[in-house]
Amino acid sequence: MAQDKTNSEDYLRPIRRLLTGLVVFFLLGIFLIWRIDSPRVERFRADLVDRFVPSFSWAMAPVTTVANVIDDFQSYGRIYEQNQELRRELQQMKAWKEAALQLEQENAKLLDLNKVRLDPALTYVTGVVLADSGSPFRQSVLLNVGARDGIQDGWATMDGIGLVGRVSGVGQNTARVILLTDTNSRIPVTIEPSGQRAILSGDNTANPPIELLESPELIRPGDRVISSGDGGVFPADLLIGRVSLGSDKRLRVRLSADYERLKFLRVLRSQASTPITDPGSLLAPANGELAQTETETGDDG
Amino acid sequence: MADNSPSYVLLYRAAFALLCILILFAHLLPLDTLPRSWGSPDLMMAMCFAWAVRRPDFVPVVLVAAVFLLADVLLLRGPGFWAALVVIASEYLRAHAVSLRDVPFPFEFATVAGAMAICFVVYRIGLSILFVEQAQLSIFLTQALSTILIYPIVVAVSHFVLGVRKTSASDVNTLTGRT
Numbered sequence: 001m002a003q004d005k006t007n008s009e010d011y012l013r014p015i016r017r018l019l020t021g022l023v024v025f026f027l028l029g030i031f032l033i034w035r036i037d038s039p040r041v042e043r044f045r046a047d048l049v050d051r052f053v054p055s056f057s058w059a060m061a062p063v064t065t066v067a068n069v070i071d072d073f074q075s076y077g078r079i080y081e082q083n084q085e086l087r088r089e090l091q092q093m094k095a096w097k098e099a100a101l102q103l104e105q106e107n108a109k110l111l112d113l114n115k116v117r118l119d120p121a122l123t124y125v126t127g128v129v130l131a132d133s134g135s136p137f138r139q140s141v142l143l144n145v146g147a148r149d150g151i152q153d154g155w156a157t158m159d160g161i162g163l164v165g166r167v168s169g170v171g172q173n174t175a176r177v178i179l180l181t182d183t184n185s186r187i188p189v190t191i192e193p194s195g196q197r198a199i200l201s202g203d204n205t206a207n208p209p210i211e212l213l214e215s216p217e218l219i220r221p222g223d224r225v226i227s228s229g230d231g232g233v234f235p236a237d238l239l240i241g242r243v244s245l246g247s248d249k250r251l252r253v254r255l256s257a258d259y260e261r262l263k264f265l266r267v268l269r270s271q272a273s274t275p276i277t278d279p280g281s282l283l284a285p286a287n288g289e290l291a292q293t294e295t296e297t298g299d300d301g
Numbered sequence: 302m303a304d305n306s307p308s309y310v311l312l313y314r315a316a317f318a319l320l321c322i323l324i325l326f327a328h329l330l331p332l333d334t335l336p337r338s339w340g341s342p343d344l345m346m347a348m349c350f351a352w353a354v355r356r357p358d359f360v361p362v363v364l365v366a367a368v369f370l371l372a373d374v375l376l377l378r379g380p381g382f383w384a385a386l387v388v389i390a391s392e393y394l395r396a397h398a399v400s401l402r403d404v405p406f407p408f409e410f411a412t413v414a415g416a417m418a419i420c421f422v423v424y425r426i427g428l429s430i431l432f433v434e435q436a437q438l439s440i441f442l443t444q445a446l447s448t449i450l451i452y453p454i455v456v457a458v459s460h461f462v463l464g465v466r467k468t469s470a471s472d473v474n475t476l477t478g479r480t
Contacts (some may be wrong), residue, residue, distance in 0.1 A: 015361075020392050023366045024385045030370070031381035035431050045374050054373065056326055067332050134328035135376040135437040136340045136444070141331060181336045183434045204336050204436040261335045 001158050029089055031253040050171025051144055053131050062131065068261075122235065124158075124266040125149050130174065139182035139204060139258045140165070141262055146173045149267070156227070156234045162229060162256030163187070163238045164265055179266065180208055180240070188230035189240060189253075194218040195229055200240065200253055207244065209222060225253050235270055307469075313359040313465070317352060319454050321345050321368045322386055325375055336341040340438070340444025343447055345372060346420070347455040350413050355456075355465050357395040365391055386424055406456075414449045421445040421457055 082115050092217040099237070101226030135173050145151055147170050155167045165185065169176035185202035198213040214220065223243040230237025241255040324344050346367070352360045369384035394401070401409050421432060421441070428435055433443075460466040 020362050020388065023362050026387055027370065027385035027388065028365060031379055031385070034379050034381065036435070041380065045377075046378065046415040048374050049370075052371075053329065056329075060330060064330050064332060067330070076465070091401070129331045129334075131329040132331040132334050133377050134325070135378070136337050136440045138377045139334075139336055141334060141375065144330075183436055192450070204440070205338075206336055259335050261332065 006180060007163055012194070013235065015042055036188075046169040046171040046174075046176065048143065049169075049176070050146065051172045054144070054173055056181055057144070081111065083227070118147070123162040124268045125151065126264055126266050127157075127175070127261050136181075139179040139202065140168075141177050141179065141265070143175045143177060143267070144173065145267065146171045146175045148172055151175045151267055155270055156238060156268045158238060158268065159257045159262060159265055161239065161258070163240045164257045164259075164262065167233070167267060179259070181206065181259070187234065187240070188228045188289070190236075191219055191226050191243060192224040192226060206259065207246060209246065210243070210251045210253060213251065216251060219243055219251055235268060238268075310358050314361065314364055315358070316463070317348070317360055318364060318368060320348065321372070322346075324371055328376060338439060338472075340440040340442075340447065342447035342451040343444065343450075344455065345369065346387055346417065346461065347452045349387060350394055350416065351452065351456045351459050352465055353379065353391040353394045354398055354401050354409060354413065355459065355467050357398050359465065360391065362388060363394065379428070382427060383424060386420045390420050406453075410453060417449050417452070418445065432459055 021272040030041070082280065104124060108109055115239045125145055127145035127149075129141045129142050131142040133140040143151075143157075151167060152168050153167055153170055157164045157167060165177040165179040165182070166187070167175050168178045175184070180187060180202055181204060182202045183204050185200075185208070187200045189198055190196070191198060191213075196214060196218060199211045200208055201211050202208045207235050209221075210225075219240075221244050225240045225243060227234045227238040227240060241257075244252055244254045246252040308459055321467075328341075339353060349360055349369075353365075366384055366388050370380060372378075373380040373382070373384050389471065397412070401412060425435070460479050
């Protein structure tokens, strides 16, 4: 009996080695393919997430709710002060509401005078946050709307107030939103009132830094940061946040969107801009004759 | 010898897969959408290594590879690399399961901690060689450290709650041979 066991073990060991080797080879192969041809693998990832995560949503919603209730429960301890605070804020808000109503009327009048019509194509789809990225290294959320609802890669998402991120990876029923705080996020922005263009690049912190800024001396903490629409992917003039000076002396953006509780997100439908296929014929004459004659005359002179 | 019957082993394999999916599920809950400055421990890795040392037959290679590949895909890592590292490390621990069986826990802990540390370092270096965008080092370090520190707790839970215990000397030889 013991003899048999050792025999079978001698048999099995090389087979096990081979199997392990094959598995490791296969895994590293997938990783290399991902590194080389990332879009294809990311599409596969979106499909898999699409299959896997919604099947859990029935369990996710109650667990998340319970966790949030426990979170909220801690705030009951100081309910009286909170109430007072809310009353005070409500008072202020009433004043703001009055101002807003007046401005709205004025705006409507002006729009009417100018015969301006807002683009009806700028509509949105609202989605519920199903899941987050699940790892501290990536900042993204998964929405319960997808290709079925006409969502496309690259569209902007906002919460009620400010820009939250960009759709990247669309499955049939889900779409992943890369948040502005993710290390892969780069958004062209304009900083008001100086009107300077810059790039907002996420670095996995709550306040992403502003990069590629031409003259930082024109920027002051508190300036508004809005999307610039450069590159044609994002609609322009979406509110992002306000400039603040980080503890590392870098200009950072305090985001307007409430990142602490992302629950419902609006995905803005953006219309594809006309693609320019041949830049040469737009700028220069189709045949190089003109250029040729110019150089000849230049030589003569 | 009830604890070596195929159905018993199969039950524990299913339990491993289920626990891993539960951990993934907990990770994916949208509770924390603000960036953090620390990393949570990789519980799946700790559990996989603890079980590979105790009962190698509960965590066959193919199951480990499948579960960690799924984790890679769902947690937005470059798919395959982390899974490959975990498979290699768990194979190393599996091969040494016999010698680790009789040593006191601190020695086992040191071996596993070393394997974990090597995995984390190789992962970080591999990603930087391939120019994959990476987050701050602090998150990475806290994740590595907390994974190592949580290992004894995972072992205790596996031992006392789940009943994953080291087997007697005569069994281990046959068990490591199984696929």
